[in-house]
Amino acid sequence: MLLETPENPRPPNTNSGRIETPDSVQLRYGYWRTARPPSKGTVIILQGRAEFIEKYFETAGELREKGFDVLTFDWRGQGGSSRLLRDHYRGYVDDFDQYVMDLETIFEQIALPDCRPPFYILAHSTGSLAALMAAPRMGNRVRRMLLGSPFAGFNTAPISPGMVKFMSTTLTMVGLGEIYMAGGKNLMVKRMFAGNRLTSDQRRFERNAAYARAYPELTIGGATAAWVSAAARAIDRLWDPDFLGSIAIPTLLVGAGRDAVVSNQAIELLGRRLRAGRCVMISGAKHELLQEADIYREQLMAAFDAFVPGSAEQAAE
Numbered sequence: 001m002l003l004e005t006p007e008n009p010r011p012p013n014t015n016s017g018r019i020e021t022p023d024s025v026q027l028r029y030g031y032w033r034t035a036r037p038p039s040k041g042t043v044i045i046l047q048g049r050a051e052f053i054e055k056y057f058e059t060a061g062e063l064r065e066k067g068f069d070v071l072t073f074d075w076r077g078q079g080g081s082s083r084l085l086r087d088h089y090r091g092y093v094d095d096f097d098q099y100v101m102d103l104e105t106i107f108e109q110i111a112l113p114d115c116r117p118p119f120y121i122l123a124h125s126t127g128s129l130a131a132l133m134a135a136p137r138m139g140n141r142v143r144r145m146l147l148g149s150p151f152a153g154f155n156t157a158p159i160s161p162g163m164v165k166f167m168s169t170t171l172t173m174v175g176l177g178e179i180y181m182a183g184g185k186n187l188m189v190k191r192m193f194a195g196n197r198l199t200s201d202q203r204r205f206e207r208n209a210a211y212a213r214a215y216p217e218l219t220i221g222g223a224t225a226a227w228v229s230a231a232a233r234a235i236d237r238l239w240d241p242d243f244l245g246s247i248a249i250p251t252l253l254v255g256a257g258r259d260a261v262v263s264n265q266a267i268e269l270l271g272r273r274l275r276a277g278r279c280v281m282i283s284g285a286k287h288e289l290l291q292e293a294d295i296y297r298e299q300l301m302a303a304f305d306a307f308v309p310g311s312a313e314q315a316a317e
């Protein structure tokens with residue numbers, strides 16, 4: 001079931017439910033058909049770490065008005081999907097290949113049988129890294145990917161990314177993978193708009209924070225050592241030349257100029273290294289581009305409109 005608040009109602013004609021992965025994890029999903037048929041295809045929204053479907057009601061509604069069907073889901077360990085630890089607030093995953101399994105399960109059980117092609121991916125942060133991890137297997141399924149604030153490298157100053165990787169890997173190896181690397185329980189409740197690193201839009205910030213108060217079961221806290229270690233391994237794999245060379249899906253990377261969460265230097269370099277990729281930066285924007293102020297968010301959606309074709313003829317160009 002998808003939840004709503006007075007400030008954030010569900011888009012009309014919502015289809016939602018749960019499916020099970022091969023390793024017995026329950027994934028919660030939501031699906032909407034376009035408000036302006038005929039459908040141009042299905043956009044699959046891939047969330048960032050600690051997010052949940054309800055944060056993307058606005059985006060789903062906007063895409064439906066553009067003529068797209070929309071499918072999204074909660075990654076394992078967050079939102080309304082299965083939590084992986086006894087303490088449900090700990091952000092945890094063993095390996096990013098488990099996120100790839102989540103995406104493949106969504107394709108096999110929901111997208112391919114029930115959704116209308118062609119398929120496009122619109123992702124944020126961790127969801128962007130998961131999309132890149134899955135891309136070599138998705139070349140015959142996904143037509144194009146727009147990856148917002150892609151997690152292609154850590155932004156951990158003053159601590160170096162190498163030290164973060166060493167610390168998280170060491171803690172995991174000695175059996176302390178479940179401890180928080182940063183933050184703590186239910187950060188959304190504690191976070192204040194002033195000084196936040198995610199968005200400059202107070203209305204959207206407060207709209208999302210209202211869920212932490214009304215539905216704390218949707219939220220998680222800080223990342224565990226195991227999650228950070230898994231992310232570091234995924235990033236190392238991403239930068240392997242053979243792996244990069246295996247990604248053939250046309251990909252647009254969109255970075256946030258004032259991103260304090262992921263590395264913009266890594267995003268720009270990735271745009272140059274991907275065989276079918278390019279990169280643009282939205283000057284002045286913070287990390288959560290789809291939750292940002294209109295002046296920044298509209299630039300992201302304009303990039304989507306320019307990059308994601310609405311017809312087979314455009315796709316062939």
